[in-house]
Amino acid sequence: MHSPTSIRPWYLGIIAPPLTVATTLAALLTLSPSAWAAPKPDVPAVAAAAGLSPSVSAAPKPDVPAVAAAAGLSPSVSAAPKPDVPAVAAAAGLSPSASAAPTPDVPAVAGAAVAASGTASGTASDVVSDAAATAAAAAVDAAGTAMAALAPADSVDSPAVLARAVHFNGAAFDTCQAPPLATMKAWRSSSYGGVGVYFAGRGRGCPDQHHLNKSWLTDVDRMGWRVLPIFVGSQSPCVRSQAKRKVRMSADSAPQGRTEGRQAAEAAEQLGIRQGSALYLDMEAYDANNAGCARTTLAFVRAWNREVRGRGFLPGFYSSAASGVRHMEQARRAGQSDLPSVMWFARWGSGPSLYGEPTLHADAWTPHRRIHQYAGNVTETHGGRRLVVDRNTVDAPVARFRP
Numbered sequence: 001m002h003s004p005t006s007i008r009p010w011y012l013g014i015i016a017p018p019l020t021v022a023t024t025l026a027a028l029l030t031l032s033p034s035a036w037a038a039p040k041p042d043v044p045a046v047a048a049a050a051g052l053s054p055s056v057s058a059a060p061k062p063d064v065p066a067v068a069a070a071a072g073l074s075p076s077v078s079a080a081p082k083p084d085v086p087a088v089a090a091a092a093g094l095s096p097s098a099s100a101a102p103t104p105d106v107p108a109v110a111g112a113a114v115a116a117s118g119t120a121s122g123t124a125s126d127v128v129s130d131a132a133a134t135a136a137a138a139a140v141d142a143a144g145t146a147m148a149a150l151a152p153a154d155s156v157d158s159p160a161v162l163a164r165a166v167h168f169n170g171a172a173f174d175t176c177q178a179p180p181l182a183t184m185k186a187w188r189s190s191s192y193g194g195v196g197v198y199f200a201g202r203g204r205g206c207p208d209q210h211h212l213n214k215s216w217l218t219d220v221d222r223m224g225w226r227v228l229p230i231f232v233g234s235q236s237p238c239v240r241s242q243a244k245r246k247v248r249m250s251a252d253s254a255p256q257g258r259t260e261g262r263q264a265a266e267a268a269e270q271l272g273i274r275q276g277s278a279l280y281l282d283m284e285a286y287d288a289n290n291a292g293c294a295r296t297t298l299a300f301v302r303a304w305n306r307e308v309r310g311r312g313f314l315p316g317f318y319s320s321a322a323s324g325v326r327h328m329e330q331a332r333r334a335g336q337s338d339l340p341s342v343m344w345f346a347r348w349g350s351g352p353s354l355y356g357e358p359t360l361h362a363d364a365w366t367p368h369r370r371i372h373q374y375a376g377n378v379t380e381t382h383g384g385r386r387l388v389v390d391r392n393t394v395d396a397p398v399a400r401f402r403p
Helices: 019-029 033-037 043-049 064-070 085-091 106-119 130-148 159-164 181-189 214-223 242-247 253-270 291-310 321-333
Strands: 166-174 192-200 226-231 278-282 314-320 342-346 370-382 385-398
Touching: 166 226, 166 370, 181 214, 181 370, 181 385, 192 253, 192 385, 214 226, 226 253, 226 385, 253 278, 253 291, 278 291, 278 342, 278 385, 291 314, 291 321, 314 321, 314 370, 314 385, 321 342, 342 385
Parallel strands: 166 192, 192 226, 226 278, 278 314, 314 342, 342 370
Antiparallel strands: 166 385, 370 385
């Protein structure tokens, strides 16, 4: 027997759609117009472009909403807020131009890989498989590697300048005051083949160089020494050394960097250091986590580099691995222009390795673009002459004195 509530007029089946149809229409109405019109990606082609094997493209496709939910993301990818790239760049201490550089967008690449596999699945009932998860992880890794391995900053150097460069591979020392020629001759018995000299800059610890002049450089070059010219100019506004705070750069640092770059090139030429030589800007350790200070410092460094390059030299950069060097590497990964051609990083007590520095990507500033200062304030005696020096391993361009 039917109860009164179970009796239903026949025409209601025509006017009111069944529950399953209503559910389907409701689901369809939740899609954005762009989702209807979006072309389905060619997953095998995407896989091939990413360097993945064809079998990856054939793996079961992940359920994108489920993956998003598991990752704590909103199921609606199209509704996700877009990052403010200039703001991100500013927070990292980069200039706005860095945000416009044609660099890989790793989150976007990774998101596209996941979205492509999910869209191509065609149904909402596909289950995330281990193979698909592996494919997504591989895509992220590939994108990250591509971003980290951007062309080194020295790619902007003139081929003519690079052709004139003189490279040195070996041990070098640097010391505040250029030693007398007799000491330099005596130290030829040591394992050192290079010497760092503080040739110019208002921030030098030893501004009055008693021996360093054009004749001294000519003589040590004839002895067989390779010279690394070091310019100690204005320092970062957040420099850690108390002694260097009296030479901090101004807030309008780019014009100052340009002026000091010109000073470095002119001083080098007066000392007989020829074009094609590397000139090393010494920027002592600073608080690179201070966004405003980082922006000011980077603007100075970039302007100095531009000026030095424009005058036919290779701009190098010396700093602490944990501050200035890490900052330059972050800028390089962000695609910033006008970065140093050579990286001289200070990390004491870590051994003389050039290519094990954790703050630098393995492909950054290579080949023949690195110097590692691995020990400092060490007293050594060679040939009866004693000096207090910093120890360095070099695979980089040095000063050029001969045509």
